[in-house]
Amino acid sequence: MNWPIVELQEVCKTGSGTTPPRNRPELYEGCIPWVKSGELRENEILETEEHISEVALNTTSLKMVPAGALLVAMYGATVGRVGLLGIDATTNQAVCHVIPDPKKADKRYMFHLLQARAQELVGRGVGGAQPNISQGTIKQLKIPLPPLDEQKRIAGILDQADMLRRLRTRALDKLNTLGQAIFHEMFGDPATNPKGWPMGVIGDLLKEAKYGSSGKANSEGRGLPMLRMGNVTYDGRIDLSDLKHIELSDKEFDKYTTCPDDLLFNRTNSKELVGKTAVVIQPEPMAIAGYLVRGRANARGNTHYISGYLNSTHGKAVLRNMCKNIVGMANINAKEFQSIPIAIPPVELQRAYADKLVSLRAEETQLQASLDIASALFTSLQHRAFKGEL
Incomplete structure (x- = not known):
């Protein structure tokens, strides 16, 4: 369709906020919501991390932005991200607010359009890895403008596809938390060992713990896929x-x-990430890099149980404590890894936990595939929508 192409500023008002001086605490002792760019998560914003006072509103360049406005992050780690304001609020200077003229532009249509054009805006920014977008760049963005009824129809289709994607995402997030819930149900809090299992060390449950290859990986697909610490x-x-x-x-x-x-233990990383642990469920053999330790269980242990412990809140605290005095990259070698204290429940119980976890992982895989389909559908509809092909 031959819809008119207009600049965004022809159908929307724009503006930005500011950050009140931090050395004046009275400016933050209020109940007026204040949105920062890091809070834009491409959904409706109904609450904020910080609030400002009437004094701040009256003595700085802050302005109230009405509910229904769109917010675009102009710089920082979230540059280009779009949010929909569900409450009256103020913003900091890294956020551009976009207020559609209700007689010309539907807010949901504009929300989806700005999401679809986010990478274009970022590409027109200035700077390095995290370019800055100016308010002028947003105002001058050329957009297709179908009749208002058509905008609402397009927004309705995209809303439905987006809702399907979000529902699948939420379901996957909930499923992802079940592993630790099952661990606590079967073994109790590992910090206190309430079931009174005998104590030992991880090495008591392993028949081997070996480092991966120090060979050089390639990006051309030659040989076996290689698991590195980022995997x-x-x-x-x-x-x-x-x-x-x-x-x-x-x-x-x-x-x-x-x-x-096989259990994979990330032996070298930042002190926050060292000790990342997972169990291989893929049947095809893969190579492992030298920053990983490969552990295999003996007759007393099960790798899923060891991984569940190391991924528990207590397990991660133990790993952090092992690295608390290290500056820069941290290392927990294979010997130290095997010396980590752990409760040793009956192996039959460890295996029962593993069976439940493997079943859970299979459900996650199916749900992830469903999410991938929903995401691809949304992306396709979004691409077609602003070309007049819906």
Whole structure:
């Protein structure tokens, strides 16, 4: 369709806020919401981390922004991100507010349009890895402007597709928390060992703990996929979205590859991330990098149980305490890893936990596939919507 192309400022008012002086606490002793750019999460904003006072509103350049306005992050880590204001609020200087003229532009249409054009705005910014977007860049953004009824129809379609995507995301997030809930239900709080299991160390549950390969990985896909420290997530999963490859000799294959139920322990990282732990569930062998330790359980232990412990709140606190005096990159070597204290419940109970966790991971995989489909559908509809193809 041949919709008119207009600049955003022709159908919307824009502005930005400020940060009241931090050395005047009375300016923050109020109940007026104050939105910072880091709070924009591409959803409706109904509360804020900080508030300002009437004094701040009256003595600074802050202005009240009405509910229904769109907010665009102009710089910082969230540059380009869009939020919809669900309350009257003020903002800091890193946020551009966009107030659609209700006679010309539907707010939901504009919300989806700004989301779709976020990368274009960022591309027109200035700076390095995190470019800054000016208010002028946003005002001069050229946008398609169909009739108001058509805008509402398009927004309704995109709202439904977006809701499907968000529901799947929330369901996956809830499912992701069940692993630790199951751990606590079966073993109790590992900080207190309330069931009175005998204590030992992780090494008591392993038959081996070996380092990965120090060989150089390639980006051309030659050889086996290689798991590096970034492929072990902080919440105890294997992430296969960014893989390199490595060519191994026959002699190296068994030494540096994975089998299902292998435990991977990230021995070198920042002190906040060192000790990331996950269990391999993929049946295909993959190589492991030298920053990882591969652990295999003996007859007394189960790797899912060890990983559940190290990913618990108490387990992560133990790992942080091991690194508390380290500056820069931290290291917990294989010997230190095996010396970490752990309760040793009956192996049958450890295996029962593993069975539940493997079943849970299978559900997560199915739900993730469903989320991927919903996300692809939303992206396709979003792309077509502003070309007049819906």
